[in-house]
Amino acid sequence: xxxxxxxxxxxxxxxxxxxxxxxxxxxxxxxxxxxxxxxxxxxxxxxxxxxxxxxxxxxxxxxxxxxxxxxxxxxxxxxxxxxxxxxxxxxxxxxxxxxxxxxxxxxxxxxxxxxxx
Ligand code: HEC
Numbered sequence: 177x178x179x180x181x182x183x184x185x186x187x188x189x190x191x192x193x194x195x196x197x198x199x200x201x202x203x204x205x206x207x208x209x210x211x212x213x214x215x216x217x218x219x220x221x222x223x224x225x226x227x228x229x230x231x232x233x234x235x236x237x238x239x240x241x242x243x244x245x246x247x248x249x250x251x252x253x254x255x256x257x258x259x260x261x262x263x264x265x266x267x268x269x270x271x272x273x274x275x276x277x278x279x280x281x282x283x284x285x286x287x288x289x290x291x292x293x
Pocket of ligand 1: 208211212214215216225226234241244245248251254255260
């Protein structure tokens with residue numbers, strides 16, 4: 177009986193973990209918080225401003241993000257930073273998954289709660 181309960185408990189634990197892990201990419205969220213939030217609001221709010229094809233356009237068109245921020249030296253510096261460049265693909269995925277028509281609504285958790293920055 178005992179090992180059975182342990183197995184059940186472990187299975188439940190793992191399924192809870194993997195569910196939580198799939199909600200969104202916390203690494204991408206933190207990088208966006210660091211580099212974009214001061215102007216664009218929380219990462220989830222920012223993601224909702226445009227739809228998935230717009231996100232693809234801005235991220236996949238060479239020089240487009242730089243062009244749109246050409247009068248914003250702070251934004252240009254953040255776009256050029258190694259941490260943004262390194263996570264760029266993950267950040268695009270994060271924005272797409274939470275974009276305008278994605279239907280995703282994020283609850284309150286340790287990284288994000290309503291309007292906190
Ligand atoms: C210093 C302030 C500032 C920072 C930091 C900043 N942006 Fe912006 N961003 C702006 C402004 C202002 C606009 C609007 C420009 C326009 O509409 O002509 C804009 C526009 C955009 C747009 C075009 C779509 C839209 O919502 O208007 C995208 C995409 C974007 N920013 C992404 C980013 C990302 C990703 C980061 C973080 C790496 C970032 N921005 C950091 C100020 C900033």
